[in-house]
Amino acid sequence: LALAPVTGPASSVDGFVRQFLRNLNHERGVALSASNDADRYFAFALTVRDYLMARWLEDLRRQREKPSKGVAYLSAEYLLGRQLDNNLLASGLTDIATEAMAACGIDIDELRAQEVEPGLGNGGLGRLAACFIDSLATLAVPNTGYGIRYEYGIFRQTFEGGQQVEQPDAWLTLGSPWEFPHPEASRRISFGGHTETYDDEGTPRSRWVPGWHVQAVPYNYLVPGYLNGWVNTLRLWSAKATDSFDLRVFNSGDYEEAVRAQTYAENISKVLYPEDSTPQGKELRLQQQYFFAAASIGDFLEQLPDDFDLTTLPDRIIFQLNDTHPVIGVPELMRVLVDEKKLEWDAAWAITQKCFAYTCHTLLPEALEVWSVDLLGRLLPRQLEIIYRINEEFLDEVRERYGDDEMRIRNMSIISEFPDRSVRMAYLATVASSKVNGVAKLHSQLLREKVLPDFNEFYPGKFTNVTNGVTPRRFIRLANPGLSDLITEAIGTGWLTDLERLRELETYAENPDFRAAFAEVKAANKRRLDRVMRDRDGFEISDGHLLDAMVKRLHEYKRQMLKVLHIVTEYERVVSGRVAASDIQPRTFIFGAKAAPGYVMAKRIIHLINAVGEVVNADPRVEGRLKVLFTPNYNVTLAERVIPAADLSEQISLAGKEASGTGNMKFALNGALTIGTDDGANVEIRELVGDENFFLFGMSEPEVEALWARGYKPAEFYQADENLRRAIDLIASGAFSGGDKSVFEPIVSNLLYDDRFMVLADYSSYIAEQAKVDAAYADQDAWTHAAILNVARCGFFSSDRSIRDYIARIWHTPPVL
Numbered sequence: 080l081a082l083a084p085v086t087g088p089a090s091s092v093d094g095f096v097r098q099f100l101r102n103l104n105h106e107r108g109v110a111l112s113a114s115n116d117a118d119r120y121f122a123f124a125l126t127v128r129d130y131l132m133a134r135w136l137e138d139l140r141r142q143r144e145k146p147s148k149g150v151a152y153l154s155a156e157y158l159l160g161r162q163l164d165n166n167l168l169a170s171g172l173t174d175i176a177t178e179a180m181a182a183c184g185i186d187i188d189e190l191r192a193q194e195v196e197p198g199l200g201n202g203g204l205g206r207l208a209a210c211f212i213d214s215l216a217t218l219a220v221p222n223t224g225y226g227i228r229y230e231y232g233i234f235r236q237t238f239e240g241g242q243q244v245e246q247p248d249a250w251l252t253l254g255s256p257w258e259f260p261h262p263e264a265s266r267r268i269s270f271g272g273h274t275e276t277y278d279d280e281g282t283p284r285s286r287w288v289p290g291w292h293v294q295a296v297p298y299n300y301l302v303p304g305y306l307n308g309w310v311n312t313l314r315l316w317s318a319k320a321t322d323s324f325d326l327r328v329f330n331s332g333d334y335e336e337a338v339r340a341q342t343y344a345e346n347i348s349k350v351l352y353p354e355d356s357t358p359q360g361k362e363l364r365l366q367q368q369y370f371f372a373a374a375s376i377g378d379f380l381e382q383l384p385d386d387f388d389l390t391t392l393p394d395r396i397i398f399q400l401n402d403t404h405p406v407i408g409v410p411e412l413m414r415v416l417v418d419e420k421k422l423e424w425d426a427a428w429a430i431t432q433k434c435f436a437y438t439c440h441t442l443l444p445e446a447l448e449v450w451s452v453d454l455l456g457r458l459l460p461r462q463l464e465i466i467y468r469i470n471e472e473f474l475d476e477v478r479e480r481y482g483d484d485e486m487r488i489r490n491m492s493i494i495s496e497f498p499d500r501s502v503r504m505a506y507l508a509t510v511a512s513s514k515v516n517g518v519a520k521l522h523s524q525l526l527r528e529k530v531l532p533d534f535n536e537f538y539p540g541k542f543t544n545v546t547n548g549v550t551p552r553r554f555i556r557l558a559n560p561g562l563s564d565l566i567t568e569a570i571g572t573g574w575l576t577d578l579e580r581l582r583e584l585e586t587y588a589e590n591p592d593f594r595a596a597f598a599e600v601k602a603a604n605k606r607r608l609d610r611v612m613r614d615r616d617g618f619e620i621s622d623g624h625l626l627d628a629m630v631k632r633l634h635e636y637k638r639q640m641l642k643v644l645h646i647v648t649e650y651e652r653v654v655s656g657r658v659a660a661s662d663i664q665p666r667t668f669i670f671g672a673k674a675a676p677g678y679v680m681a682k683r684i685i686h687l688i689n690a691v692g693e694v695v696n697a698d699p700r701v702e703g704r705l706k707v708l709f710t711p712n713y714n715v716t717l718a719e720r721v722i723p724a725a726d727l728s729e730q731i732s733l734a735g736k737e738a739s740g741t742g743n744m745k746f747a748l749n750g751a752l753t754i755g756t757d758d759g760a761n762v763e764i765r766e767l768v769g770d771e772n773f774f775l776f777g778m779s780e781p782e783v784e785a786l787w788a789r790g791y792k793p794a795e796f797y798q799a800d801e802n803l804r805r806a807i808d809l810i811a812s813g814a815f816s817g818g819d820k821s822v823f824e825p826i827v828s829n830l831l832y833d834d835r836f837m838v839l840a841d842y843s844s845y846i847a848e849q850a851k852v853d854a855a856y857a858d859q860d861a862w863t864h865a866a867i868l869n870v871a872r873c874g875f876f877s878s879d880r881s882i883r884d885y886i887a888r889i890w891h892t893p894p895v896l
């Protein structure tokens with residue numbers, strides 16, 4: 080048979096229609112006349128997929144025939160958002176597909192609305208992974224993203240009586256047209272059991288005799304580059320009970336026990352952990368981590384030729400660890416190399432240290448993962464032995480360098496002894512990696528100086544920074560078509576893959592016609608958001624309001640509470656008669672935030688925001704002036720509507736706590752001005768856009784440290800500021816809880832007597848800066864000028880730039896196109 084290249088359907092409206100009808104008939108088994116929305120969405124998505132297939136297969140073949148170094152991105156989370164529009168855009172099919180649907184009498188927007196976004200992540204970390212695989216494909220870097228195909232993604236949030244209620248996110252109920260299951264490529268993943276030593280023809284060796292197994296079934300998803308014909312793969316693993324296990328079921332006759340055990344195995348990929356409040360020792364979570372790390376590493380190794388020289392592995396692959404979740408892959412690779420491939424320990428370790436790189440995403444000590452030795456020993460006994468040996472040899476090196484400095488040894492040990500003996504995964508990652516990076520300049524500096532200073536001293540050159548970025552394809556082109564068209568009209572095409580070109584907009588900021596057009600795009604985006612919100616939540620966005628947005632996970636360090644105090648202050652000043660309603664700048668405050676289900680304080684804050692909203696929105700004294708909208712179930716799809724409409728972006732974390740933030744970048748690139756602290760990537764945004772185009776407030780990180788050192792007493796700040804006193808007193812009075820003072824008492828006393836994130840200390844500076852925001856907004860034309868400069872100067876925050884930095888500083892993967 081001739082090896083005919085795979086070809087896609089004809090790139091014409093006619094070709095698209097024919098393929099669409101074929102898919103409708105053959106894949107869904109319905110005629111157009113009998114089809115429902117779900118059928119049409121599926122057939123449509125399959126058609127888009129058909130166009131991408133040829134390129135995908137071609138690129139995979141190219142990689143097989145002429146392999147070059149690639150990136151395995153290991154991430155427990157991918158917050159992908161909807162796929163349809165992205166895949167249309169990447170393949171250049173949007174116009175053809177739109178016409179084709181029109182020809183079939185189908186409203187393409189109805190099809191779009193059918194797609195349930197795969198919410199396989201919690202927030203910034205998961206969305207970053209999704210932006211990165213988009214940029215890797217767009218830069219044609221050979222990459223497989225590895226992760227977990229959770230059956231249930233991040234919970235769906237609703238409010239009952241203003242309080243968060245979680246519902247399961249059954250995103251797969253109707254199936255997904257974007258995935259390719261590959262059960263034939265399943266891998267057996269083992270757990271439990273014990274280790275033993277044996278004599279291997281004169282060489283003493285260790286081996287693992289596991290106690291139980293599950294199958295890891297891969298599902299592939301296409302990751303198309305933007306208009307470059309390159310398609311990478313996202314490979315997500317799903318857990319299934321093993322055959323051997325089914326046999327055991329059959330033979331034992333203990334049906335119930337067998338079904339229970341099967342459920343146990345399949346639970347591994349059942350649900351995404353929504354917990355980012357307490358990194359508890361949940362056994363299932365460790366199972367998930369090992370499950371996907373081991374499956375992914377095994378999967379990569381298996382694709383190598385039989386005679387592959389493993390000492391050259393670092394020339395072929397870099398495993399990028401997205402936080403510590405996949406770090407258990409380190410001892411796993413060592414186990415495979417030493418126990419299975421029978422390499423010497425030192426040779427295996429030299430390979431391993433070159434094959435991993437680690438990205439840290441936090442500064443909060445309580446967010447650094449540790450696993451108890453007890454649990455590890457039970458679940459992964461051989462990997463634990465290997466971790467011990469890695470630690471022993473590492474500490475020997477430390478001793479060699481510093482002598483018996485027991486304090487230092489204790490501080491640097493991968494194993495901590497208190498409160499329980501446990502493995503510090505960030506330390507293991509640091510020791511095992513060729514490079515360690517933080518996610519913004521300030522974060523990387525604090526990582527070196529505060530979190531891992533001993534390691535920074537011990538490994539000169541290992542630490543580096545790669546500032547996060549966001550994909551302009553999704554967050555500008557798709558989310559904000561109006562702005563995209565305006566930009567293209569002004570500076571031509573090409574900026575979507577070379578975002579620094581937005582600089583050319585700077586001169587347009589001086590052009591009144593351009594400013595008017597820019598302002599009109601913003602207004603149109605607000606009207607579009609208004610339609611979405613009316614449909615979705617019954618909210619209205621009023622004309623002429625400054626749209627002030629705070630959308631992100633609910634966390635005390637992010638300080639939604641500070642935002643609440645600002646709103647209550649504005650409200651209180653009017654109702655107390657100190658300020659005339661007519662004198663305040665009309666504002667709509669929009670919140671979106673999910674709280675981890677077990678994070679009690681975060682849930683109280685959600686309740687408070689809703690309660691304040693209910694009172695403020697119903698009070699005629701501030702009608703037309705203040706409005707508070709808390710939109711439930713904030714997700715990627717909604718972000719794409721809120722961000723382009725916003726005027727003001729709230730990035731108000733306590734300095735030194737937000738590693739980077741990525742929402743901050745999306746807002747600035749869509750022409751919102753930022754009010755923010757000197758934290759995370761805000762620092763770099765402000766440097767780029769200029770002080771005059773950024774609302775800075777609050778303590779700097781060194782000032783925060785100094786205040787802690789002096790002794791922080793929040794009540795003193797309460798006493799010192801009348802507005803603050805009045806705002807807190809109003810909350811404490813029960814004004815937002817039907818007179819019941821007990822409801823928000825825990826929030827109030829936490830603020831007054833604990834306030835870990837120094838909300839009260841930054842309050843007055845925040846309120847003062849918000850007054851400047853109001854004043855600035857009064858001059859609409861000047862505001863628009865500043866907004867345009869924000870867009871023009873934030874090209875740096877493209878995830879394409881982040882990926883180029885990873886290539887230059889960490890991966891050293893050569894270009895293949």
Ligand code: 26V
Pocket residue numbers: 202203204205207354355356357358402440441443445446447518547737738739740741759
């Ligand atoms: C985990 C935990 C666990 C327990 C205590 C509190 C806590 C707080 C946060 C987290 C999440 C840590 C990992 C993470 O999601 N980091 C986020 O990564 C984004 C992408 O780099 C970055 O933009 C965010 O600033 C960072 O919070």
